[in-house]
Amino acid sequence: MANQSSELAIEQLKKLLREKEELNGVATAKIEQLIVELQGCHPNPIEPADQRIIDGFTYFKLNNFNKNPELYDRLAKGQSPKFMVFACSDSRVSPSVILNFQPGEAFMVRNIANMVPPFNQLRYSGVGATLEYAITALKVENILVIGHSRCGGISRLMNHPEDGSAPYDFIDDWVKIGLSSKVKVLKEHERCDFKEQCKFCEMESVNNSLVNLKTYPYVDREIRNKNLALLGGYYDFVSGEFKLWKYKNHVTEPVTIPLKGLDMTI
């Protein structure tokens, strides 16, 4: 009996929320709270997805947060990560897992194929915003771009449009940031099979991203002032290996071409 009446009440309250748009924030919050409490009277069976998240959060809270009060106290006030990491969205390559980054250590961008587009004020504001914030506000010291094996994004870059497949709405536009890597790999490794070419492209695309990083004026400035280092990484989860390298850029001293003592008549 109680179930039915509270279910009815929940439905009516939800209807109120839907229909009365002029309700102010306070009233809305109170109604939502009522709904939660009513639901709590006869809790619905927990969805497996929710259970997964409850378990994950509880583990973190008990084994990490509660055991490091000074750290989390400090982090609540602000962050000062030494690393900025670009990694792929692939579920298998979270840098927090494979490189054990704890909260506060790495400012982390994750996108398809871990790409950094070149500086462009009209587009790619998403990546631009992360770099702007990381360099100017957080003053990170290292930017690490991590590629990985069997990357779906790179595979798409290498496949399309030659495979004649229909274009995606957004994916193709994004992965074409790595087009120069594809061209380079196809030229240098034309005899290799597709899988090997993809692997080369996964690594070459990291280099492409590192080069693109330098097109951001604040990145370039901090590198020149020796406050920032650019690193490339490659996680191969098939063989269980990690490659790590540095991007170095060297400007030589000028050589003066002498004007005197040379026969200028040719």
Next chain:
Amino acid sequence: MAIPSSISDPFASKSLPLSSSSYNPSRISVPAQITAKIEQTHLTALRRSQCSSLKASMGSPGFTQQLNNSKLDTLAEVKDGRDDIFNDLKDRFLSFKKNVYMENPEQFESLAKVQTPKFMVIACVDSRVCPSNILGFQPGDAFTIRNVANLVPTFESGPSETNAALEFAVNTLLVENILVVGHSCCGGIRALMGMQDDGSTSFIKSWVIHGKNAKVKTKVFASNLDFDHQCTHCEKESINHSLVNLLSYPWIKEKVENEELSIHGGYYDFVNCSFEKWTLDYRGTKLEENGRIVTKNKVFWS
């Protein structure tokens, strides 16, 4: 007149193989501090460009050390003051390799073939809110995108990295859940709330403007609160607006209608260590400009 030149020789560095065929868990004891004899080599390459020469210095393969029955190759220290970074990253990976990768060979073997995550997570770039840490996602669990202020732009706003990831996760990986996770003290939301229309541009402004509807709503409903509390309100408001923006993608809307896909919002408060989560109630939600979003299964853990 300097001639700028750059090199990147990705394959000069040595990888860190720990060949699984020689690994024998019962007889191995890897010491916590791996001490290594370091060899340094420098590579000098001459380019065929005018009047320029460049030096490349790369980490070189150090050595091979016998350790009981396993072989460990480690990265040699690169000589120029960044040694500690290389060593730090090396240790981090080795710790993962030893404690996680080698402990679960079947799982990693099957993951190497294909990923089938149930979740797609959209989280903020903030170093304090990695979903793998706070929600315990393990390899293979969650396809993750991280951007400033965990925003989801609308379908109409054109291509971006966020919607490329959405397309892949929903249409190719066929995830069953999308979870947008916001958090306390978000710098991006703060920038959104503090933004002035003074004509100045920046990447941050151009990006966080995707959350402007949340700002408008916050100014209306929470105008009596101080700025910090307004930001908190906006952090949560913005999550709901991102959920609505998800429905602007036809292929997402279709799957939600067919109950193949659920959309959830989450809020992590790292000051008090609490986590709230709710699910979008599609049937109840109105989708016009200022429509009310209806949620269900709201839970709060602290």
